[in-house]
Amino acid sequence: MIISKFNQILESTKLVSNNYFSACTYAALVFLLIACTEDNATSNTSANTAESVKYPEIDYSYPLFGKTLNNKYQWLEDNDSEATQEWLEIQEQNNLEYFDSKEFQQLKIKLAAKTNVSFPFVAKKNYFYYLIRLNRVSNKNSWQFSLYNKITHELSNTDLDIPQDKEIVAMSLSNSGRFVGILESQAKNFQWRLFDTFTNSFRSISLPVTSDKTQLSWVDDTQFIFTSNNSILRADVFGVNQKTLFNLEEHLKETELITQWKALDATLIFGNTQLFVSSENLSSSEKRFWVINGLGKSAETSAILFSSKAELELVGSSDNNLYFLTDLAASRNRIISIDLNKPQRRYWKEVIAQTSGVLIDARYLGNQWLLLYRDNGQSELFLSKQYGKNKVQIGSTPPYSEIHFTKSNLSNVKGKALLSEKPLLTIEALNQAARPIEIKDNNLTPIFSNGDFSDNFKSNLADYAHQLSFYRSEDSSRIPISLLAKESIAKDKPVLLIANQGFGMLDDYHYSAFLEAFLAYGGTLAIAHIRSGGTYGKNWHKSATGNKKNKAIEDLLAAQNWLLDKNYTSSGRLAVLGDHYNSSIIAQAINNRESKFSAALLIDGYFNLVEYSQTKPLQKTWQDEYGEVSNKNSLDQLLTIDPFSNINNKAYPALFVFSQSHLNDNMQYLAKIQNHTKNNLPLIFSTNHVELLPEALYFLKNQLKIKP
Incomplete structure (x- = not known):
C-alpha cells in the first residue's frame, strides 16, 4: 500500500527538478505520506527488511565530460533536512527491532567483560623499558604510561588523561629517559604532548595542532626537533628558545603551491648533528630531499640534495652515507646507499638486492642489517652482513602476525653506529594485541618475563x-x-x-x-x-x-x-x-x-x-x-x-x-x-x-x- 501510493505521487508531482531545495522538500512530503500510511501496512513484514519502506528517488542530474549523471539520492546530502532526519529515524527503528533480543544483550555483556591489553609503543634506556599501554574494554579505551624494570620485573602504570575520542599514535623518548613525547590524534588532527616521567604528568608546554601526522625527535635531554606541517622547529621542554630550522615554502619555486606538498618528514642523522628532510608533491609524486647542517643558531640548509619519483625511505646512516629502502628498479624493494658528497643518481649503490620476498622494513646496525620481509603474506625477519651475505633468519612468527620496528633516530656517533644493540620490536596478530619483543640469540623474546603478559604472549600467537x-x-x-x-x-x-x-x-x-x-x-x-x-x-x-x-x-x-x-x-x-x-x-x-x-x-x-x-x-x-x-x-x-x-x-x-x-x-x-x-x-x-x-x-x- 505504501509503495503503490508512493509511485502515484512520483507520477503526478511536478516538484521534481535539479533544484536542491525542491528535492529536499519533495522528499519530506514523501516521508510524510509514508508516516501517515505506516499504520495501514501489513504487520508481518519486519521494519528492517527491504519490503518495509521505499524511499524517494528524486532527479538530480548534472553534466560531466559530455555525459549526464543523475544521483536520485542527493537529497540525503543535507544532514539537517527533514527528509534526511526521517530516513535516519527509520534506520534507528530498524536497528532497535533487529537488535532487540536476549542473545544480543548477552553478547554485549560477554564482550564488555573482556579486557584486551596492548603495548603498541616501546622504547628502552638501560634496563628500563618505557611503554604506552592501551586497555580496551568493549570499544572503550584507557591509556597508561608503563615503566618496566627488566632486573626487578616491576611494572608500574600511570593513567594518562586521554579522552575517548582521542588515541595515541606515536611516542618519542628523550635521551635521558625523563621526557616522553606522545602524539595524540583526534578527528584527523594531531598534537604532540610532553610527559614527564619524574612527576608522572604532562608538561604545560603547548605544541601546535596539525592536520598531518608529524614527528618529534630528541636532540639531547631537553631539546627536541618537531615538524609542523610545512615547517621544522627546534624547541625545549621549558617552552622557550623555539627556533624555525626549515620552512618548505622558502624552498619551493615561485610557481609551486605549498598546498601541493605533503607534510615534512625529518630524521636526525650523523650523531644528531644533522637533519635529513623530505617532502612529496601530491600532484606529481616527486619527492625532494634536503640536509640541515648544524641545528643551533647557525643551522644551514643545503640546496635540494636530490629528487626522485621512486619511493625512498631512510633506514640508516653511517659515515657520510645514507641508506634507503626503495622500489627503484625493484618491484619488491631493495636497499641503496647515497653518498652526501656525491648525491647524483649515477653514484647510487645497491647494498641489499631484491629477493623473492617483499622487503618492508630494515635497520642498519653498523656492520650488519636487520631485514623484515613479507613472503606469501608471512613476516620473516633476518640478520645479514653489509651486502646481504650470510643471511640468518631470526625466530619464526605465525602467518597471521606482523612485526613493527620501533622508531629511532637513524644516527651514528663519530662514524660509528649509534645502534650498538638490536632495536626493539612489537608483534601483533589477529588474535593477539601488540606485545613488545627483543632479539636475543637470534630468537624473538618477549620483554616481559613474568606475569600474565608473558604467558599470554607465548600461548596465543600460534x-x-x-x-x-x-x-x-x-x-x-x-x-x-x-x-x-x-x-x-x-x-x-x-x-x-x-x-x-x-x-x-x-x-x-x-x-x-x-x-x-x-x-x-x-x-x-x-x-x-x-x-x-x-x-x-x-x-x-x-x-x-x-x-x-x-x-x-x-x-x-x-x-x-x-x-x-x-x-x-x-x-x-x-x-x-x-x-x-x-x-x-x-x-x-x-x-x-x-x-x-x-x-x-x-x-x-x-x-x-x-x-x-x-x-x-x-x-x-x-x-x-x-x-x-x-x-x-x-x-x-x-x-x-x-x-x-x-x-x-x-x-x-x-x-x-x-x-x-x-x-x-x-x-x-x-x-x-x-x-x-x-x-x-x-x-x-x-x-x-x-x-x-x-x-x-x-x-x-x-x-x-x-x-x-
Whole structure:
C-alpha cells in the first residue's frame, strides 16, 4: 500500500527538478505520506527488511565530460533536512527491532567483560623499558604510561588523561629517559604532548595542532626537533628558545603551491648533528630531499640534495652515507646507499638486492642489517652482513602476525653506529594485541618475563590452524589465499572473506576482537591476497590499478567461487567484510550477478567514486589507484567499477553498513540498495562506534546461522 501510493505521487508531482531545495522538500512530503500510511501496512513484514519502506528517488542530474549523471539520492546530502532526519529515524527503528533480543544483550555483556591489553609503543634506556599501554574494554579505551624494570620485573602504570575520542599514535623518548613525547590524534588532527616521567604528568608546554601526522625527535635531554606541517622547529621542554630550522615554502619555486606538498618528514642523522628532510608533491609524486647542517643558531640548509619519483625511505646512516629502502628498479624493494658528497643518481649503490620476498622494513646496525620481509603474506625477519651475505633468519612468527620496528633516530656517533644493540620490536596478530619483543640469540623474546603478559604472549600467537592455497582468477592469474581456523581447516563452515586495502598496502594482521570472536565461534577466515595490494610488491599492485582496477574485483569473485567449489562453505554461510578503501571493491563485487555472498559488512566505505573524484582534492595516489577522471573515456572507465552507479535490481545479500567519516555517501548507498534489492533481508545502517563490535558480530552470527 505504501509503495503503490508512493509511485502515484512520483507520477503526478511536478516538484521534481535539479533544484536542491525542491528535492529536499519533495522528499519530506514523501516521508510524510509514508508516516501517515505506516499504520495501514501489513504487520508481518519486519521494519528492517527491504519490503518495509521505499524511499524517494528524486532527479538530480548534472553534466560531466559530455555525459549526464543523475544521483536520485542527493537529497540525503543535507544532514539537517527533514527528509534526511526521517530516513535516519527509520534506520534507528530498524536497528532497535533487529537488535532487540536476549542473545544480543548477552553478547554485549560477554564482550564488555573482556579486557584486551596492548603495548603498541616501546622504547628502552638501560634496563628500563618505557611503554604506552592501551586497555580496551568493549570499544572503550584507557591509556597508561608503563615503566618496566627488566632486573626487578616491576611494572608500574600511570593513567594518562586521554579522552575517548582521542588515541595515541606515536611516542618519542628523550635521551635521558625523563621526557616522553606522545602524539595524540583526534578527528584527523594531531598534537604532540610532553610527559614527564619524574612527576608522572604532562608538561604545560603547548605544541601546535596539525592536520598531518608529524614527528618529534630528541636532540639531547631537553631539546627536541618537531615538524609542523610545512615547517621544522627546534624547541625545549621549558617552552622557550623555539627556533624555525626549515620552512618548505622558502624552498619551493615561485610557481609551486605549498598546498601541493605533503607534510615534512625529518630524521636526525650523523650523531644528531644533522637533519635529513623530505617532502612529496601530491600532484606529481616527486619527492625532494634536503640536509640541515648544524641545528643551533647557525643551522644551514643545503640546496635540494636530490629528487626522485621512486619511493625512498631512510633506514640508516653511517659515515657520510645514507641508506634507503626503495622500489627503484625493484618491484619488491631493495636497499641503496647515497653518498652526501656525491648525491647524483649515477653514484647510487645497491647494498641489499631484491629477493623473492617483499622487503618492508630494515635497520642498519653498523656492520650488519636487520631485514623484515613479507613472503606469501608471512613476516620473516633476518640478520645479514653489509651486502646481504650470510643471511640468518631470526625466530619464526605465525602467518597471521606482523612485526613493527620501533622508531629511532637513524644516527651514528663519530662514524660509528649509534645502534650498538638490536632495536626493539612489537608483534601483533589477529588474535593477539601488540606485545613488545627483543632479539636475543637470534630468537624473538618477549620483554616481559613474568606475569600474565608473558604467558599470554607465548600461548596465543600460534593457536590457529593455517593453510596457504592458490586459486585462478578470471584471467588465469594465480592468486594466494590464506585460510585460518581456531582448530583445523574444515569443510562446510561459515566463512568470512576479507582482502587488502589496495594502494599497494600489505594485508592487515592487526589484532581484531571481531575476527577473534568469529574464529572462536568455529568460523573460517579467508584472506584473499588480491591484486592492487602489496603481497608481491609494486608490480602486483600496479596490475590492478587505474583502468585495470576491475582485476581486483575479479580476484575477489574468484576467491568466492573457489571457496564454494572446494566446499569450504556454502552460499548461505559465506560473508564478506570491507573496511574503508576496500569497501568499494567489495560493494562492486556484490553488484555483480555472480555474487553469492549471503551477508556483507561494509565499514566506513567509499561508494560513489565518481562524485568523490569531483568534489574532493584528490592526491595522485588516489588518481593512480582508481584512474584520473579528466575526460569522457576515463569517466566511462570509473563508472564501470563505481559501486553506487552500478546498483541494480537484484537479490542483494544482508548488509551491515557502518559509517563515521563518510556519512552521506554511505547513507545514499544504502538507501539505493533498499529500493533496488529483490531480497527480503536485513539492511542495517549504524553510526554507533561504541556498539560496533557487538552489533557487527551479532549480525554475522545471525545471517550465517552460527551457533556458539
